Structures are given as structure tokens and as C-alpha cells.
Amino acid sequence: MSKFLVEKLQSLSAYVPGEQPRDKKYVKLNTNESPFMPAPAVKSAVEKAAADLQLYPDPDCNAMLDRLSAVYGLAKDQLIVCNGSDEILDFAVLAFSDEKHPVYFPDISYGCYPVFSDKYSVPYVTIPLKDDFSIDVEDYLTQDGTVIIANPNAPTGLALSVDAIEKVVAAKKDRVVIVDEAYVDFGTETCLPLINKYDNILVVRTMSKSSSLAGARLGFAAGSKELISDLYRIKYSTNPYNINRMSAAAGYAVLDSREYVEKNCKAIIETRDYASAELRRLGFEMTDSLANFIFVTHPGFKAEELYLKLKDMGVLVRFFGKKRIENYLRITIGTKEEMDVLISCLKQILEG
Numbered sequence: 001m002s003k004f005l006v007e008k009l010q011s012l013s014a015y016v017p018g019e020q021p022r023d024k025k026y027v028k029l030n031t032n033e034s035p036f037m038p039a040p041a042v043k044s045a046v047e048k049a050a051a052d053l054q055l056y057p058d059p060d061c062n063a064m065l066d067r068l069s070a071v072y073g074l075a076k077d078q079l080i081v082c083n084g085s086d087e088i089l090d091f092a093v094l095a096f097s098d099e100k101h102p103v104y105f106p107d108i109s110y111g112c113y114p115v116f117s118d119k120y121s122v123p124y125v126t127i128p129l130k131d132d133f134s135i136d137v138e139d140y141l142t143q144d145g146t147v148i149i150a151n152p153n154a155p156t157g158l159a160l161s162v163d164a165i166e167k168v169v170a171a172k173k174d175r176v177v178i179v180d181e182a183y184v185d186f187g188t189e190t191c192l193p194l195i196n197k198y199d200n201i202l203v204v205r206t207m208s209k210s211s212s213l214a215g216a217r218l219g220f221a222a223g224s225k226e227l228i229s230d231l232y233r234i235k236y237s238t239n240p241y242n243i244n245r246m247s248a249a250a251g252y253a254v255l256d257s258r259e260y261v262e263k264n265c266k267a268i269i270e271t272r273d274y275a276s277a278e279l280r281r282l283g284f285e286m287t288d289s290l291a292n293f294i295f296v297t298h299p300g301f302k303a304e305e306l307y308l309k310l311k312d313m314g315v316l317v318r319f320f321g322k323k324r325i326e327n328y329l330r331i332t333i334g335t336k337e338e339m340d341v342l343i344s345c346l347k348q349i350l351e352g
Ligand SMILES: *Cc1c(COP(=O)(O)O)cnc(C)c1O
Pocket: 032, 083, 084, 085, 086, 087, 110, 150, 154, 180, 182, 205, 206, 207, 208, 214, 217, 218, 219
């Protein structure tokens, strides 16, 4: 830290991304990326866009907005595209919360929520998940602040029904409820239909997971046109050209490749079921994850030990070492072949 950093940021502890080591080639099951290449149409669209890099991109990403509008049946002014859904979450914390209106989210959830709150000096309150790691929506009905719920939640993979989330949205008419649907495409019902019914729900989506575009940094949000215009106000006060030409092209090309993406999601779901069954056979216990990862624990082995041994063997998984989940590992669902490597390494470790 330099002596110049302003006081209010001196205690900020930044988000720590999953490790991306380069010392050898790993089976990488630690950051929930897709094991599949982007849709074939992405490459040619990106190459075409790269030929025009002397020009600023369209700041609103109209090509993507047109397709999002058609795919999800929403008006263009109910949608905004940003540089990853992280940027949307950052803008939303800034836009809708302050000292008087804290942010509320579960004690076990996505690590960026507390970081963005701290950065803007917005107080946040964590609400404990139940013992089985599920969210009880009754815990979110009364506070005078913004609610952020990842659905399905990360890193547990557990999902709420749209009815349960609607209960929160309906109870908090004067506050915004942010539903982070990063993993919704792997088997959870979307809250997008609630947007035409309530003006206080913001649904946040990413192209990083199911659309295989983690490297492009693309996310979008859907909400009432007033909520969306608030986010535009912040975008145009931060970085008006926040989506570069190549990413914008990747975004519209992937939205023209729905079948390819859906086929990959189906494969992930099948492989999730396969890997879950195999790990259960090895004595692992796990949540009923509806995401592209599983969240596992073994009664006979420490999660940290498993994580370190797997890393030695060339398999990366995510170990958080955080209270309540210090004995859990989050394992991204890769290809069937990658999961077979994981399973055989775990067999070796467990057999000692
Ligand atoms: C991965 C993830 C994000 C961030 O996605 P980007 O679009 O890559 O910024 C947001 N929320 C949750 C819960 C995630 O797991």
C-alpha cells in the first residue's frame, strides 16, 4: 500500500480470484469456466470486429441488445450490457445502496458482494444460510435495504423457486432485489418474467459460464426501464465504452448460436449427474447443485488436504477455507474425460 491511498480504501480487502497457475498444464476445475470452446460463429465475428479497432465501439451494444430483446422477449430499454456481470453488480451496489440502505446477502455466497459494498462504503449485512445451506426467504422480507440473491447460489449450487424469490420482491416494494443468475442455464427457472410485474427486481446474467465467453467479459442485466436507466447513468459516468468491439461481436454471435449453447448446458448437466454419482460412491456428501459445479465434503478427509493433493496431481479445484465451509470443495464440471481424471485421482488419494 502506498502512503497516498485514501483512508476509506485502506481497509478494503479485494476479491481473490481462483488461482490461474502457469507452472504446468492442469485439469482446471476451479473457476467455473466452460470446458467447451465458444460457438464457431464467435471466431469469425471477433476477427471481423478486430479489423475495425481504430474506431470506438457502439457504447450501447445495440447488436447484442437486439438479440437479447428477441431471445428473452424484453424491450431493449429493459436491458443493459456490461463488462462482465461483475461490473453490473458493482454498478447496482453503487446505484441502489447507501449508509441508510445497506446490502443484504447470505453469509455463504459470491465473494464480490461484500467487496463492492466495502469499496463504496456501503454497509452490508450477511444473513446465515440454514444448516443445510439453503436460503430461507422469510429472512429477507423486512429489512430496509438492497437484497442480493444468487440463484442458484454459489458455491452451494442450491436454487430457490421463482415463487420464493417473488415473495421477497413483493415484500420489498421500496428496495431493489438483485437476482444474480450466473448459473441459471444449468437447470434453474429464471426470474426474468417477474420484470414485467415488478419495478424493483434486477436480474443479472453472465455470458461467462454457460455461453463459454469468460474471456470476453460480458454480462447483462434486465429490469424495469427506470432501473436500467439508473445503471446507464453510472455506466456513462464510469467508462462509456465499457464493451470493446471484439467482445461485443462475440456476444451477438453467441446469441445467434442458442442451440450450440443449449447442447453444451445439457452435456454439463449430464456430466454433473455422472460425477456426483461417482463421488458419492467414494463417500463424498454434497449439496443438490443446479450449477456447473458441485459442492462436496468427505467425512473422512480434510478438504484442504484433498485440494492440495489434487493440485500436486495436476487437478485444480476451489478450496475457500472459510468458516462453515472449511471442509468443502467446489468442483467445476468439466468434460466427462476431465471428471474421470478427477475421479481417478480422488480414488488414489482416498485409498492412500
Ligand atoms: C462468475 C460469477 C459472476 C461473474 O461473472 P462475470 O460475468 O464473469 O463477471 C457473478 N456472480 C456469480 C455468482 C458468479 O459465480
